[in-house]
Amino acid sequence: MEKYIDKARILIEALPYIHEFKGKIFVIKYGGSAMKDPLLRQNVIMDICLLASVGILPVIVHGGGNDITKLLDEVGQETTFHNGIRLTNDDNVDYVEMMLSGKINKQIVADINFSHGLAVGISGRDGCLVKAELFDAENASMDRVGKICSIETALIETLLNAGYIPVISPIGTDSNGKALNINADEVAGEIANALCAEKLIYLTDVDGVFENDKLISQINAKEASDLIEKGVISGGMIPKVSYCIQSNVDNVHILNGTLEHSILLEIFTQEGIGTKVIKA
Numbered sequence: 001m002e003k004y005i006d007k008a009r010i011l012i013e014a015l016p017y018i019h020e021f022k023g024k025i026f027v028i029k030y031g032g033s034a035m036k037d038p039l040l041r042q043n044v045i046m047d048i049c050l051l052a053s054v055g056i057l058p059v060i061v062h063g064g065g066n067d068i069t070k071l072l073d074e075v076g077q078e079t080t081f082h083n084g085i086r087l088t089n090d091d092n093v094d095y096v097e098m099m100l101s102g103k104i105n106k107q108i109v110a111d112i113n114f115s116h117g118l119a120v121g122i123s124g125r126d127g128c129l130v131k132a133e134l135f136d137a138e139n140a141s142m143d144r145v146g147k148i149c150s151i152e153t154a155l156i157e158t159l160l161n162a163g164y165i166p167v168i169s170p171i172g173t174d175s176n177g178k179a180l181n182i183n184a185d186e187v188a189g190e191i192a193n194a195l196c197a198e199k200l201i202y203l204t205d206v207d208g209v210f211e212n213d214k215l216i217s218q219i220n221a222k223e224a225s226d227l228i229e230k231g232v233i234s235g236g237m238i239p240k241v242s243y244c245i246q247s248n249v250d251n252v253h254i255l256n257g258t259l260e261h262s263i264l265l266e267i268f269t270q271e272g273i274g275t276k277v278i279k280a
């Protein structure tokens with residue numbers, strides 16, 4: 001009997017958090033590196049569905065960098081990154097868009113719908129959600145890499161009000177209607193700002209930010225830029241930490257999406273896990 005009572009206690013412990021967060025928007029950036037294993041993917045999806053079913057409003061922004069690299073490899077295209085940003089131009093942008101807005105976006109939507117959630121998949125191009133301009137107009141190998149100019153939240157709000165979980169791919173549109181590839185960390189950060197989200201969560205494949213094999217549970221802007229300069233924070237962790245710092249959202253976390261139910265552990269327990277990025 002005791003073990004059943006323990007289960008009931010766990011549910012009751014979550015009650016204050018459910019009460020606190022009901023009706024609040026959580027932007028969850030689901031990185032490609034945390035999508036590799038189907039079983040772990042299922043755990044992330046179930047966490048998201050649970051949040052939605054207790055009245056929290058999840059907004060999912062996904063990446064898919066690994067799958068894009070794999071596809072480009074299959075079609076004989078080389079991939080080059082600069083500070084975690086993929087060099088994208090006219091030669092490869094269609095592959096990037098197909099993988100993100102086509103395959104990955106629809107897979108996440110299908111997984112959520114299969115787990116009793118109700119998701120709608122859109123890209124940053126739908127409803128003029130993400131308006132962007134060239135990230136580096138001087139660099140021809142980046143002539144399809146975008147940086148965000150503005151976010152139009154109307155479509156997301158419409159979906160949330162109608163009870164859907166929006167699932168968003170990180171493709172924006174420039175002033176000529178062309179697709180621009182944008183780092184998903186930036187898209188998540190900017191959408192969270194525009195929605196005045198309660199929380200912004202980056203789900204990746206490590207427990208948080210590390211220095212010398214030690215997890216940093218809290219990091220501020222100065223410490224983070226020192227670690228970037230020293231090369232301790234590198235690659236795909238650079239945009240994550242940078243957008244965490246730039247974000248206006250108070251509660252920004254980097255969590256391990258390959259750790260079973262990491263979202264629930266972060267939200268429904270007092271200790272929290274991962275790295276919290278603070279502005280001061």
Ligand SMILES: Nc1ncnc2c1ncn2[C@@H]1O[C@H](COP(=O)(O)OP(=O)(O)O)[C@@H](O)[C@H]1O
Pocket residue numbers: 030031032033034063064065084203204205206208209210211232233234235236237238
């Ligand atoms: N200091 C650091 N702490 C943790 N991870 C780091 C650090 N520096 C670089 N990384 C790398 O950042 C990666 C996460 O970024 P990325 O691969 O782009 O993930 P995602 O697909 O989730 O955006 C980690 O797997 C790790 O290899």
Ligand SMILES: CC(=O)N[C@@H](CCC(=O)OP(=O)(O)O)C(=O)O
Pocket residue numbers: 030031032033062063064065066068084085086087088096145146170181182183184185236
């Ligand atoms: C410009 C740029 O780098 N765009 C990213 C978009 C996908 C992404 O960010 O995926 P992850 O979150 O899995 O890294 C890319 O092409 O990989």
